[in-house]
Amino acid sequence: MPQVGVNSDNVYIITFLGMVGMLLLTLALIQFYVRNQKRLLRGVEEKRQAELKHQKDLTFAIIQSQEEERKRIGRDLHDDVGSALSNLKLYTLQWEDSEIVRKLIDGIIDKARNISHMLTPAELELLGLEEALEEMCRVIHQSGSVKVFMDNAAGEELDKIPYDKALSLYRVFQELFTNTLRHAGATEVHLHFDKPGDLILAHYQDNGRGLKGKPSSSGMGMQNMESRLEMIGATYELDTSGTGGFGIRISLPV
Amino acid sequence: MTLRHIYDAIIVPAAVILPLCAGIYTWRHLGKAEKWIWFYLIADGISDMVASYMAHHGMNNLWVSHLYTPIEALFFLVYYQLTIKDILIRRIIGVVMVAYPLFCLVNAFWIQGLNLLNTYTLYPESLIILALGIICFMERSDAPVAVRGTTEASIAWFNAGILIYMAGSLFYFLFYNFFAIHKALTHVFVVAHSTFLLSMYLSMMIGFLRCRK
Numbered sequence: 001m002p003q004v005g006v007n008s009d010n011v012y013i014i015t016f017l018g019m020v021g022m023l024l025l026t027l028a029l030i031q032f033y034v035r036n037q038k039r040l041l042r043g044v045e046e047k048r049q050a051e052l053k054h055q056k057d058l059t060f061a062i063i064q065s066q067e068e069e070r071k072r073i074g075r076d077l078h079d080d081v082g083s084a085l086s087n088l089k090l091y092t093l094q095w096e097d098s099e100i101v102r103k104l105i106d107g108i109i110d111k112a113r114n115i116s117h118m119l120t121p122a123e124l125e126l127l128g129l130e131e132a133l134e135e136m137c138r139v140i141h142q143s144g145s146v147k148v149f150m151d152n153a154a155g156e157e158l159d160k161i162p163y164d165k166a167l168s169l170y171r172v173f174q175e176l177f178t179n180t181l182r183h184a185g186a187t188e189v190h191l192h193f194d195k196p197g198d199l200i201l202a203h204y205q206d207n208g209r210g211l212k213g214k215p216s217s218s219g220m221g222m223q224n225m226e227s228r229l230e231m232i233g234a235t236y237e238l239d240t241s242g243t244g245g246f247g248i249r250i251s252l253p254v
Numbered sequence: 255m256t257l258r259h260i261y262d263a264i265i266v267p268a269a270v271i272l273p274l275c276a277g278i279y280t281w282r283h284l285g286k287a288e289k290w291i292w293f294y295l296i297a298d299g300i301s302d303m304v305a306s307y308m309a310h311h312g313m314n315n316l317w318v319s320h321l322y323t324p325i326e327a328l329f330f331l332v333y334y335q336l337t338i339k340d341i342l343i344r345r346i347i348g349v350v351m352v353a354y355p356l357f358c359l360v361n362a363f364w365i366q367g368l369n370l371l372n373t374y375t376l377y378p379e380s381l382i383i384l385a386l387g388i389i390c391f392m393e394r395s396d397a398p399v400a401v402r403g404t405t406e407a408s409i410a411w412f413n414a415g416i417l418i419y420m421a422g423s424l425f426y427f428l429f430y431n432f433f434a435i436h437k438a439l440t441h442v443f444v445v446a447h448s449t450f451l452l453s454m455y456l457s458m459m460i461g462f463l464r465c466r467k
Binding site (some may be wrong): 007012015016018019022023025026029031033036037040041043044157 | 265384388391394395396397398399408414417418421422424425426428429432439442443446450
C-alpha cells in the first residue's frame with residue numbers, strides 16, 4: 001500500500017510539472033513572437049525614418065539648387081538684360097521723337113530690376129536681413145494693397161544671422177506676404193522681431209480671413225515654408241490666439 | 255459552496271460573456287475567422303451551461319464533453335484554416351476535420367465509452383491545436399503585425415490565448431480520469447485548468463477589441 005501511495009503522489013507531481021513545462025514553453029514561444037514583432041517593427045520604423053531623412057535631404061537639395069538657379073537668373077537678368085536695355089536706351093537718344101520708346105524701355109528696365117531683385121535680394125547680401133525685410137515691406141506697403149508695419153526689437157541680431165539662414169527666413173516672409181496678398185484679403189500686416197535668450201522670435205500677423213480650419217501644412221507654399229524652416233533648424237507655430245487673421249510665430253536658435 | 259466552486263463553476267464559465275460582449279462591440283470590424291471564434295465562444299458557453307445544469311441535478315454529463323470536443327475542434331480547425339496561409343497545412347486541416355470527429359465517435363462508443371471523460375480525444379485535440387497555433391505564429395514571424403492590417407493583431411491575441419489554454423491543459427486532459435479515481439490534489443488541477451480557460455477568454459476579449467483599431 002505505501003508503494004501505491006508513493007506512485008500516486010509522483011503522478012501528481014509529474015502532471016503538475018508537465019503542465020508548468022508546457023505552459024512555460026508556450027509562454028516562451030509567445031515571448032519570442034512578441035520580441036520578434038518588436039524587432040520587425042523597429043526595422044520598419046528605422047526604414048521609414050531613413051526614407052523620411054532621404055526625402056528631407058532631397059527637398060533641401062532642391063531648395064538649395066533652386067536658390068543657386070535664382071541667383072544665376074537674377075544676376076544674368078541684371079547684368080546682361082539690364083545692361084543691354086541701358087545700351088538700347090542710350091542708342092535711342094540719337095533718335096528724334098523717341099520719348100515714348102525711352103519710357104517703354106525705362107518700364108522694361110524697372111520690371112527687369114524688380115524681377116532680378118525678387119530672385120536675388122541684393123540688400124540681403126550687402127546690408128543684412130533687417131534692411132532686406134524693410135525693403136520688402138516698403139515695396140509691398142507702397143503698392144497700396146496692404147499696410148505693413150515692421151518692428152524690430154532684436155536689434156542688430158537680425159543682421160548677424162548667417163546668409164543661408166537669413167535667405168531662408170527672407171523666402172519664408174516672401175511666401176507669407178504672397179499668401180496674404182493673394183488669399184487673405186487683409187488690410188494690415190504686422191511683423192515683429194524679438195530676441196529672448198538664444199532665440200530669434202518672429203511674429204507675423206495679418207488681419208485677413210485666416211486659415212478657417214484648413215490644415216496647417218496644406219498647399220505647396222506652406223510645405224515649402226516648413227521645409228525651409230526645418231532646413232535652418234527653426235520651428236514655428238500658427239497663432240491661434242483668436243484675434244482673427246493669419247498669424248505665425250517662428251523661433252530660430254542663434 | 256466553497257470559494258473554489260464559485261471560481262470553477264460560476265466566475266470562469268460566466269467570464270465567456272466578456273469576449274462575447276467585446277465581439278458584439280466590434281462586430282462590424284470582424285473578419286470571417288474572428289466571427290468563427292465568436293461562435294466558438296457561444297458553443298463553449300452553451301456546453302458549460304448544459305454540463306453545469308446536469309452536474310447540479312446529479313446527472314451524468316460526460317457525454318456533453320464527448321459531443322462538445324469534436325465541435326470545439328472543428329471551430330478551431332476552421333479558424334486556423336482561415337488564418338494559416340500554407341496550402342499543404344490547410345489541406346491537412348481539411349483531412350483532420352473529417353478524421354477527428356470520426357475518431358471522437360469511435361472513442362465515445364467503442365473505446366472509452368460515455369462513462370469516462372474523453373481523454374483519448376482531448377489530448378490529440380490539444381496537440382493538433384498547439385501545432386496549428388505554433389504554425390500560425392511562425393507564418394507571421396516575417397512581417398510586423400502593424401503593417402499587416404487590422405485583424406492581424408487580433409489573430410496574435412486569439413492565438414496566444416488558445417496556445418496558453420491548450421498547452422496548460424494538455425496534461426490535465428491526459429490524466430483527468432486518473433484524478434477522478436484518486437481524488438487527492440484534483441482540485442489544484444481543476445483550478446489551474448479554469449485559470450487557463452479564463453486567460454484564454456481574456457486574451458480573446460483583447461483580440462476582439464483590437465479588431466477596431
